[in-house]
Amino acid sequence: MVSILLQKNVPCMMRDGITLYADIYRPDQPGTYPVLLTRLPYGKDNPFYSHRYLDTNRLVEQGYVVIIQDVRGRFQSEGKFYPFLYEAIDGYETVEWAANLPFSSGKVGMFGLSYYGYTQLLAAKAKPPHLKAIFPAMTLNNFKENMIRQDGICRSAPYKTWVIESILPDLIRRKYQAQRTYQAKMNQWVQMLNDLAASLFETTIEECSIIEDLGVGERLKRLVSLPDEDVLWDETRITDDYHQLQIPAYHLAGWYDSLLQPTLENYQQMAKQTGQPQRLIIGPWTHGDFSGIAGERSFGIHASAGFLNQRGDLTNLHIRWFNYWLKGISEDITEEPPIKLFVMGINQWRYEQSWPLVRTAYVPYYFHSKGEANSRFGDGKLNKIMPDEEPVDSFIHDPLSPVPTNGGQTLFYGVHTSGAKDQRWIEEREDMLVFTTAPLEEPTEVTGPIKVTLWVTSSATSADFNAMLVDVHPDETAYNLTDGISRVEFPNGNKNQHIRCVEIALPATSNVFLPGHSIRVEIASSNYPQYDVNPNIGTTLQQSREAKFAKQTIFHCRDYPSHIVLPIV
Numbered sequence: 161m162v163s164i165l166l167q168k169n170v171p172c173m174m175r176d177g178i179t180l181y182a183d184i185y186r187p188d189q190p191g192t193y194p195v196l197l198t199r200l201p202y203g204k205d206n207p208f209y210s211h212r213y214l215d216t217n218r219l220v221e222q223g224y225v226v227i228i229q230d231v232r233g234r235f236q237s238e239g240k241f242y243p244f245l246y247e248a249i250d251g252y253e254t255v256e257w258a259a260n261l262p263f264s265s266g267k268v269g270m271f272g273l274s275y276y277g278y279t280q281l282l283a284a285k286a287k288p289p290h291l292k293a294i295f296p297a298m299t300l301n302n303f304k305e306n307m308i309r310q311d312g313i314c315r316s317a318p319y320k321t322w323v324i325e326s327i328l329p330d331l332i333r334r335k336y337q338a339q340r341t342y343q344a345k346m347n348q349w350v351q352m353l354n355d356l357a358a359s360l361f362e363t364t365i366e367e368c369s370i371i372e373d374l375g376v377g378e379r380l381k382r383l384v385s386l387p388d389e390d391v392l393w394d395e396t397r398i399t400d401d402y403h404q405l406q407i408p409a410y411h412l413a414g415w416y417d418s419l420l421q422p423t424l425e426n427y428q429q430m431a432k433q434t435g436q437p438q439r440l441i442i443g444p445w446t447h448g449d450f451s452g453i454a455g456e457r458s459f460g461i462h463a464s465a466g467f468l469n470q471r472g473d474l475t476n477l478h479i480r481w482f483n484y485w486l487k488g489i490s491e492d493i494t495e496e497p498p499i500k501l502f503v504m505g506i507n508q509w510r511y512e513q514s515w516p517l518v519r520t521a522y523v524p525y526y527f528h529s530k531g532e533a534n535s536r537f538g539d540g541k542l543n544k545i546m547p548d549e550e551p552v553d554s555f556i557h558d559p560l561s562p563v564p565t566n567g568g569q570t571l572f573y574g575v576h577t578s579g580a581k582d583q584r585w586i587e588e589r590e591d592m593l594v595f596t597t598a599p600l601e602e603p604t605e606v607t608g609p610i611k612v613t614l615w616v617t618s619s620a621t622s623a624d625f626n627a628m629l630v631d632v633h634p635d636e637t638a639y640n641l642t643d644g645i646s647r648v649e650f651p652n653g654n655k656n657q658h659i660r661c662v663e664i665a666l667p668a669t670s671n672v673f674l675p676g677h678s679i680r681v682e683i684a685s686s687n688y689p690q691y692d693v694n695p696n697i698g699t700t701l702q703q704s705r706e707a708k709f710a711k712q713t714i715f716h717c718r719d720y721p722s723h724i725v726l727p728i729v
Contacts, residue, residue, distance in 0.1 A: 162221045163188035169236055172229065172257045174250055181236035182229035182254075183210075185220050186263055194267040194486035195225045195258045196478075199251060199283075200276035201243075202326055203235045204228040212273060213297075213450055213465060215475045222479050223487070227258055231279065235330055242379065244278060244303050244396040251283025259290035266290055267486045271478060273297040273412075273448055274419065281398055281426065284407045293485035295478055297412035298447055301422040303396035308384060310691070313624065313647055314700055316384070317360045317689035318418060321572040323380050324349075324356060331376040345374055356573040360689045361564060402429040408437045410481045412474075414445030415504065415642075416454045416579045418571035421667045428515060437494070439481070440515060442501040442670070446578040447571050450474065455567045455579025457639060459507045468509070503607065504641075505631070505672030516608040516668075517729055525679065526723040527595045527716040529553055536587035536638070540595035542681060547721055553714045555591045555685075559707040562686035562693045563592055563626070567640050569667060570690055580639040583630055583682070587638060592684035593714060596632060604673045608727030610642060610666040612681065615720030617657050620696035620710035622649050626687045627664045627724070630680035631673055638680060642669040645691050649698070659720060668727075681724050685712050 165188040169181045183204050187193060196219055202209035210216075210228045219226050232250055233241030251270075259266045268290050270280040277299025284294060300306040308319050328349055336342040352374075386392060398405065409430055413423040424440075431438040443463060444454050450465030452458065461467055465474040472480075483489040497511035525542050527533070531551030533540030540553070567581030587594050612627040628643035644666040650658070673679055686693050692700065695707035716722040 164217060164220050172254055174232070174253050178232060178237075178239040180229055180232060180238070180250065180254065182227050184225060184227050184261075185216055186225040187220055187223065192263055192265040193223050193225045194265045194269065194482065195227055195261070196482060197227045197229070197255065197258055197268055197270050198272040198276050199229045199231050199247070199254060199270075199279040200272060201231045201234040201241065202275070203330070204230050205235070212448060213474055214271065214478060218475050219479065222483075224482070225258075225261070225263060229254060241327075241331075242392075243383070244275075244282065245392065247279045247282040248286040248395075251279055252286035252288045255283060255288035255291045259288075265486075267292050269293045269295070269482045269486050271295040271297075274299055281405060284405045284409075285398055285401055287404070287406070291407060293408045293410075293482060295410045295412070295481060296423075296426065298414060298417045298419050299423055299426070300419060301398050301426050302393075304386075304388070304393045305397075306419060306422050310645070311647065313645060313694075314384070314692040315690070316692050317572040318570070319384065320360070321356065323377060324352060325573055327380065328374065328377055332374060335376050348374060353573070357577075360572055399425070399429075402426075402433040405430055406434050406436055408485055410439040410441070410477075413440065413442040414447065414450075414454075415442060415502070415669055416444065416446045416567075416569055418447050418569050418578070420569055424515065424668060431498075438498060439493070440499045440501075441477070442499075444502050444504055453579075455581045457504075457580040459502065459504060462509070463502055463507065501607070501670055503605065503670045503672060505605075505674055506603075516727060520608050520727045520729055522725050523728045524723045524725050525597070525681075526721055527553075527593075527681070527714070529593075529595070529716070533593040533595060534590045535592065536584065536594045536596070538594060540593055542595040542597045542679060542724075546718070547716050548718055550717050553593050553716070555593060555712055557591060557620075557623070557685035557694075557696065557710045557712055559686075559693045559695045559709075561591075562688035563589060563684045565687050565690040568628075568643055568687075568690060572689060580641075583628070583638040583640055584636065587682065589684075592682055594680065594682055596680040597678045599634070599676050599678050600673055601675060603675060604679070605671070605729040606641075606673065606679075606726050607668075607670040607729045609668045610644075610724065610726060612644070612664040612666065612683075612722075612724045614662045614664070614683065614722045615659055615715040616648065616662055617659055617713045617715075618648070618650055618696075618710055620650065620694075620708070620712075621698035622647060622694055622696065623710055623712060624685050624691070624694040625662050625664060625712070626682075626684045626691070627666060628682040628684075628687075629666060629669065629724070630682060631671055632678040632680050634676040641671050642666045643687060645687060647694065651698075659715060679726070683714060685710070
């Protein structure tokens, strides 16, 4: 057994004089070893984050030096914290510092999840010479689009959760720790966090603030209103820079992860633009939870990161990946197909050669009704037949009574808010349309990205349309698989009732609809608090407290065939 030596608060000075501090775990014996580095804003001394899904001891026992560093402006490190702004240059300098430590072999890899998945990609963008491979898990590619505003639609709840739960405590400590008000401020934060789960759902337009005033976090609050052209957004996205990420990467994603889409884009674009080996694993996981249970569905113990279909766990997968790139040890990981994904429904792991799958048939399923598709008790039908002449379907969107988020690819505070949830109680609402196939006679696999095309009118100046794909079981339990949202503007209030085409991109999924199950699509104008409610007047809740009802109309006829395109495998 290898003894492990822990060095606490080891300094690493940046070129501007700011010192970052790290903990170093290494074998307590002579020699040099490759380094595995992670850089996080959540506290290197907090094991919930720093040792969240990997066994650091096993990494050291396998002959690695593990370095866990607080990023600039967080916990032990000096400087001011601006999300992601300094992670490229600080990452570059930390990698080169790590490579030159006396016990380092000179080869560095990086690992981490979410924010500390993105610190890897930003460091790779800066091209430190000694960075040889990375393993980014459930991470971003565009700070603004992934966490704050998606195609102009604000995402206050995910951002508010992240700031209040994960960022504010250290900001409070830094400002107030030496003052008598420190404990009172921390008590205020605790109460805020305890109230957060309920307040996210109960927030009205009048109460829609991003961060309550604790005397800290003003910079984070201002990010919400920064214009799209602000330089910060350029510095905190990689979507235009994939060709610069010339590094082998193993990407880890979850079907119910809030960052699924950017993680898949990272894999796709790096595989396409870099020429460097890329790998991808997608499990039935939520953000940072690898248990194999997502919401109200259990996919089996073999779906958990602790088993991975009886082929080791996530720590073992990291060891195999880094053994090849940092030690030159021949591993079968480079001979396996590049993609490993979990197919829900049949609950099986499967290897694939490409993403999206080349054998996919993109099949349109059309919406039908007699004009009464409201709720699951309505007459909405879904099938492959192109509609002829059919009446429209309409519903009233009330911004003060939005359709509540119930599971999905979410990231906001509360108990089990993400994953697969029974949608039946949501589907009883009259302000949504529900289209369902007849029970299937044969298994139908849907694997890949999904698109919904709607032909719509609205009485509003601005309208949102949300689409959700649902697996309806024989007992009528209705589990969500994926959902997306899109906004359409009617500058003149649509007084002439112009029909507009709306395309809604749904993040990918992989699910077999078994015989006796039905495929269902829900259409609504809200999914709150996953997305901020549209007040229907051409502004956002941050800009105005006004709101009005809107009548939303969906067409499904020969000229305007609203439908969903499913990737059938």
